[in-house]
Amino acid sequence: MSVTKSRIELGDITPHNIKQLKVLNHVVFPVAYNDKFYKDVMDVGDLAKLAFFNDIVVGAVCCRTDTHEGQKKLYIMTLGCLGPYRRCGVGKKLLDHVLKIAKDDGQYDTIFLHVQISNNEALQFYRKFWI
Numbered sequence: 313m314s315v316t317k318s319r320i321e322l323g324d325i326t327p328h329n330i331k332q333l334k335v336l337n338h339v340v341f342p343v344a345y346n347d348k349f350y351k352d353v354m355d356v357g358d359l360a361k362l363a364f365f366n367d368i369v370v371g372a373v374c375c376r377t378d379t380h381e382g383q384k385k386l387y388i389m390t391l392g393c394l395g396p397y398r399r400c401g402v403g404k405k406l407l408d409h410v411l412k413i414a415k416d417d418g419q420y421d422t423i424f425l426h427v428q429i430s431n432n433e434a435l436q437f438y439r440k441f442w443i
Contacts, residue, residue, distance in 0.1 A: 340392035
């Protein structure tokens with residue numbers, strides 16, 4: 313599939329589309345997220361976005377700000393997209409959005425996330441940005 317990056321748009325997560333995020337996460341991730349996760353996502357503003365292709369939700373990123381020992385940290389809780397849309401710029405657009413927020417804020421000391429060590433596809437994706 314050839315996906316034009318300009319056809320990928322980011323949108324807010326709202327009460328009207330939160331169920332789409334739940335379905336996406338269920339399909340993409342090997343863990344189930346509880347209702348508190350989704351309630352918290354509704355409160356983080358631009359730190360949580362859906363990725364749309366032709367008005368269809370194909371990906372999402374959900375982050376939060378943590379403070380530990382005086383350091384402000386940006387935690388990427390989830391970042392994923394549906395299999396057919398991988399390697400089409402969706403993940404990059406989502407990650408670029410997060411990195412821009414951190415840069416514009418100027419107060420984050422660290423950006424971090426967790427990836428299962430068996431998830432080679434995700435590891436390769438993140439290595440393009442950080443390693």
